[in-house]
Amino acid sequence: MIRKNQFLILLIFTVLIFLISIRFGAVQMSTEQVLSGITKWVTGDTNLTLYDRILIDIRLPRAILTLFVGASLAVGGVLMQGLFINPIIEPGLIGTSSGAAFGASLYFVLGASFSIHFGEWTLPIIACLGAVLSTFLVFILSETNRKGNSTTHLLLTGIAINSLFLSGIGFLSYLARDPQARSITFWSLGSLSGANWHAVILVGFSTLLCILFALRYAKQLNALMLGTTEAFHLGVNVKNLKIKIFLINVVLVSVATAFVGIIGFVGLIVPHFVRILKGSDHRTLLIGSAVLGGFLLSVADVLARLLLAPAELPIGIVTTVVGAPVFVYLLRKNQYNF
Amino acid sequence: MLKVENLTYKVKDKILIDGITMHFNVGEIAIVLGANGAGKSTLLGLLSGQLKPNSGKLSLVDKLMKDFSQIELAQKRAVLSQHNVLGFPMKVSEVVLMGRYPYFESTASKKDLGICREAMSLFGVEKFADRNMLSLSGGEQQRVHFARVIAQVMDASETQQKILLLDEPLTFLDIKFQLEFMEIIQTFCKTKNVMVVGVLHDLNIALKYADRLFMLKNGQLIAQGKPANIITPKLIEMTFGIQPNIQELNGKIQLYF
Amino acid sequence: MRDTVSSVPLFYSIIMKKLMIFLLTLVLISSCQRFNNADKKANHAERIVLISKQYTEIIHALGAEKDVVAVDLSSIYPEKVKKLPTVGYHRALSIEGLLAAKPTLIMHDGINSLGPDHIVKQIMDLEIPMKTFHTKAKDVASTKALIHEIANYFHKEAAADSLCKILDNQINEARKNATKFTEKPRVLVVHFGRASNVYLVMSNGGAVGKMIAWAGAEMAVPDTSGMQHLSAEIISEYNPDVILLTDYGYDRLGSDEKIKELPGISSTAAALNNRIYRVNECDMVYLGPRSGAITLALQKLIHQR
Numbered sequence: 066m067i068r069k070n071q072f073l074i075l076l077i078f079t080v081l082i083f084l085i086s087i088r089f090g091a092v093q094m095s096t097e098q099v100l101s102g103i104t105k106w107v108t109g110d111t112n113l114t115l116y117d118r119i120l121i122d123i124r125l126p127r128a129i130l131t132l133f134v135g136a137s138l139a140v141g142g143v144l145m146q147g148l149f150i151n152p153i154i155e156p157g158l159i160g161t162s163s164g165a166a167f168g169a170s171l172y173f174v175l176g177a178s179f180s181i182h183f184g185e186w187t188l189p190i191i192a193c194l195g196a197v198l199s200t201f202l203v204f205i206l207s208e209t210n211r212k213g214n215s216t217t218h219l220l221l222t223g224i225a226i227n228s229l230f231l232s233g234i235g236f237l238s239y240l241a242r243d244p245q246a247r248s249i250t251f252w253s254l255g256s257l258s259g260a261n262w263h264a265v266i267l268v269g270f271s272t273l274l275c276i277l278f279a280l281r282y283a284k285q286l287n288a289l290m291l292g293t294t295e296a297f298h299l300g301v302n303v304k305n306l307k308i309k310i311f312l313i314n315v316v317l318v319s320v321a322t323a324f325v326g327i328i329g330f331v332g333l334i335v336p337h338f339v340r341i342l343k344g345s346d347h348r349t350l351l352i353g354s355a356v357l358g359g360f361l362l363s364v365a366d367v368l369a370r371l372l373l374a375p376a377e378l379p380i381g382i383v384t385t386v387v388g389a390p391v392f393v394y395l396l397r398k399n400q401y402n403f
Numbered sequence: 404m405l406k407v408e409n410l411t412y413k414v415k416d417k418i419l420i421d422g423i424t425m426h427f428n429v430g431e432i433a434i435v436l437g438a439n440g441a442g443k444s445t446l447l448g449l450l451s452g453q454l455k456p457n458s459g460k461l462s463l464v465d466k467l468m469k470d471f472s473q474i475e476l477a478q479k480r481a482v483l484s485q486h487n488v489l490g491f492p493m494k495v496s497e498v499v500l501m502g503r504y505p506y507f508e509s510t511a512s513k514k515d516l517g518i519c520r521e522a523m524s525l526f527g528v529e530k531f532a533d534r535n536m537l538s539l540s541g542g543e544q545q546r547v548h549f550a551r552v553i554a555q556v557m558d559a560s561e562t563q564q565k566i567l568l569l570d571e572p573l574t575f576l577d578i579k580f581q582l583e584f585m586e587i588i589q590t591f592c593k594t595k596n597v598m599v600v601g602v603l604h605d606l607n608i609a610l611k612y613a614d615r616l617f618m619l620k621n622g623q624l625i626a627q628g629k630p631a632n633i634i635t636p637k638l639i640e641m642t643f644g645i646q647p648n649i650q651e652l653n654g655k656i657q658l659y660f
Numbered sequence: 661m662r663d664t665v666s667s668v669p670l671f672y673s674i675i676m677k678k679l680m681i682f683l684l685t686l687v688l689i690s691s692c693q694r695f696n697n698a699d700k701k702a703n704h705a706e707r708i709v710l711i712s713k714q715y716t717e718i719i720h721a722l723g724a725e726k727d728v729v730a731v732d733l734s735s736i737y738p739e740k741v742k743k744l745p746t747v748g749y750h751r752a753l754s755i756e757g758l759l760a761a762k763p764t765l766i767m768h769d770g771i772n773s774l775g776p777d778h779i780v781k782q783i784m785d786l787e788i789p790m791k792t793f794h795t796k797a798k799d800v801a802s803t804k805a806l807i808h809e810i811a812n813y814f815h816k817e818a819a820a821d822s823l824c825k826i827l828d829n830q831i832n833e834a835r836k837n838a839t840k841f842t843e844k845p846r847v848l849v850v851h852f853g854r855a856s857n858v859y860l861v862m863s864n865g866g867a868v869g870k871m872i873a874w875a876g877a878e879m880a881v882p883d884t885s886g887m888q889h890l891s892a893e894i895i896s897e898y899n900p901d902v903i904l905l906t907d908y909g910y911d912r913l914g915s916d917e918k919i920k921e922l923p924g925i926s927s928t929a930a931a932l933n934n935r936i937y938r939v940n941e942c943d944m945v946y947l948g949p950r951s952g953a954i955t956l957a958l959q960k961l962i963h964q965r
């Protein structure tokens with residue numbers, strides 16, 4: 066009963082923060098203006114004031130995108146932690162984010178000279194390709210030589226590939242002219258300010274689909290927590306599972322990252338909280354992390370928008386400032402009790 | 404019945420298991436003995452399906468082991484080992500339920516839950532069912548893992564013969580629980596239609612509980628049979644390189660070094 | 661929790677890096693209290709937001725600033741614009757931050773100077789009116805043309821005439837002075853401190869090149885491609901007679917003595933002859949009504965011996 070209630074409370078809070086994030090922004094709006102904007106949106110009224118359009122074209126997609134991105138990053142964290150049987154891993158550690166950032170930087174600096182263009186999709190597509198490239202490099206390099214402890218090996222490979230791509234980004238920013246360099250910085254700090262309905266649909270689709278797929282492997286991920294040998298004894302095809310989880314994670318994280326840039330610590334902190342509250346059964350862990358991730362990222366985004374209004378803080382800074390101390394605390398405490 | 408015929412396993416040119424033929428019966432505890440490097444763990448790996456033999460056959464009743472799918476295999480055999488570490492918080496009952504994972508898709512059946520309860524009470528951990536695994540002591544955690552593994556083969560029957568492999572599970576237990584554990588395994592083996600094949604370090608515990616012994620040396624089977632029939636100072640010296648004194652007490656053999 | 665040790669150093673380094681960025685941001689924010697400036701024109705029907713320091717200066721010089729309700733962070737001249745609400749840095753705009761100024765018109769000197777890109781797209785999608793004047797100020801004639809174009813828009817033609825006249829007079833005076841100098845010093849304009857002995861240097865392309873030429877000197881860096889990162893070796897090879905250091909870099913180093921010790925700079929004629937001077941960065945980067953006065957001042961600095 067208590068567990069059901071916890072989930073219900075979390076859902077109520079998520080709805081609340083969603084309402085707060087569409088109600089408040091740098092542009093002052095009254096509740097009536099917000100309500101009338103939503104009514105017009107729902108009824109498809111095309112006679113829109115500027116305020117309606119701010120609400121419909123800017124705030125609503127941003128609030129929804131935030132929920133999806135938070136869910137994606139948190140679930141990505143769960144999958145990576147489950148896969149490497151290590152609770153302090155997040156997608157940023159195994160190259161996914163730095164690869165995406167490298168792809169994005171490539172686009173910012175050399176984008177004009179690309180021969181193939183996909184309009185506004187170019188950036189997301191190239192960022193995705195970068196993430197896929199770096200993650201697969203880490204995966205393949207750590208798989209082919211598996212002497213000794215494979216988790217340590219994987220983490221070290223992740224560190225190497227991370228620094229490789231980070232120096233690639235460094236090189237590109239060095240080549241870049243001022244506005245391009247600014248775009249790189251902007252993107253590597255993460256921001257949801259680019260939200261639009263295209264992004265909502267694509268990220269939403271990938272988030273929901275990937276979570277559904279991940280849920281199918283929840284049991285196998287549970288078994289994997291006992292180690293690869295024990296998982297094998299319980300009938301899990303470990304190698305197969307690893308590839309599938311890797312694929313799901315890359316799609317999940319790179320699609321989200323492609324639209325919003327690098328947002329750290331969500332994938333690390335959220336699964337921790339859910340584990341403390343509800344334990345590690347992946348069926349509850351996946352769903353709980355998706356909702357809590359959406360909730361926490363929404364809180365962070367509201368802070369990012371309002372702390373310095375009318376300017377905006379990059380959300381990656383907010384999540385890091387909150388996340389880093391929590392992470393250090395968890396590292397020191399190093400024990401779960403519930 | 405689990406039949407092993409002419410089993411050979413090589414890594415590069417090194418022969419680790421050299422043409423072994425043996426069989427195991429339901430209701431019987433079989434213990435494999437041998438010095439370090441004799442091939443005990445390799446043999447267990449082959450029996451569990453984790454290692455693939457280079458030649459030879461393994462068959463359960465009349466079906467070849469290699470024809471089982473991974474899930475079917477998981478429904479036929481379970482492996483108890485000493486290195487069970489869970490770094491994540493989980494309820495004890497959830498951990499034990501993992502033993503039934505090969506049997507259900509998304510939700511556990513009543514039968515699965517019943518089996519889990521039975522397994523937990525077998526090892527005296529049912530009182531912990533709702534506790535966080537990580538809040539238990541090392542010994543208590545180990546018993547939860549035993550319950551989980553036993554749950555995996557609990558529903559063996561005459562038509563559904565199952566195998567329980569012991570991979571030195573006693574290593575980190577104190578002596579009282581070592582004996583308790585072997586008693587539980589013995590009863591379990593006799594009452595359910597399970598064959599137990601194990602690798603144990605302690606020779607005297609092996610002699611006390613084994614129905615049959617298999618002596619390995621350099622990947623070859625050098626002797627097999629009931630302990631009373633085969634154990635001689637010469638065989639022990641051949642296998643382990645030291646000479647024991649042998650005493651017989653109430654039909655059980657004891658070794659002194 | 662085994663196997664975690666190796667990941668810890670990287671994690672800490674990432675944390676440290678991000679914390680540094682955060683602290684830098686905090687410093688930047690606290691150094692510009694302009695975010696909190698109150699909107700004192702809340703009742704104006706016409707609301708203009710200026711995202712161009714050049715336009716800001718010209719519009720104020722024309723006395724046409726009545727409906728200007730907010731400016732970007734780089735607009736710092738004249739002094740009184742610092743009291744206006746700001747919409748943030750022109751390349752790091754936030755859409756709601758911009759709209760919070762309730763603009764009826766946004767003036768900027770070209771899409772390329774606005775950012776990030778997706779914000780520009782959002783402004784366009786919301787159909788917020790934007791205005792860019794056609795004329796680009798590249799020399800005296802086009803600077804005057806830009807002043808006139810802006811003046812026509814705001815109906816301040818008379819003010820434009822007098823601004824242009826002053827500009828003409830000052831530039832002519834500077835050119836006349838220039839003919840008297842026997843020396844034509846080679847001037848290096850160092851824009852922005854230095855990192856690891858690499859100097860960000862202004863080249864001959866922009867406004868600064870024009871003003872240096874009018875003042876009767878020439879740019880030490882002949883290249884016309886904007887800002888350049890130059891190593892200490894190249895600086896000493898250029899061997900400028902005069903070095904102008906912009907305010908930010910100069911103030912960080914603190915004194916002429918410290919600057920003269922810098923690798924690369926220490927061996928130049930400028931350092932040997934004590935010809936290193938401080939200039940305001942914002943005066944150097946665009947042409948406007950004050951360019952004549954600035955040229956005269958530069959002339960005085962450069963030729964003061």
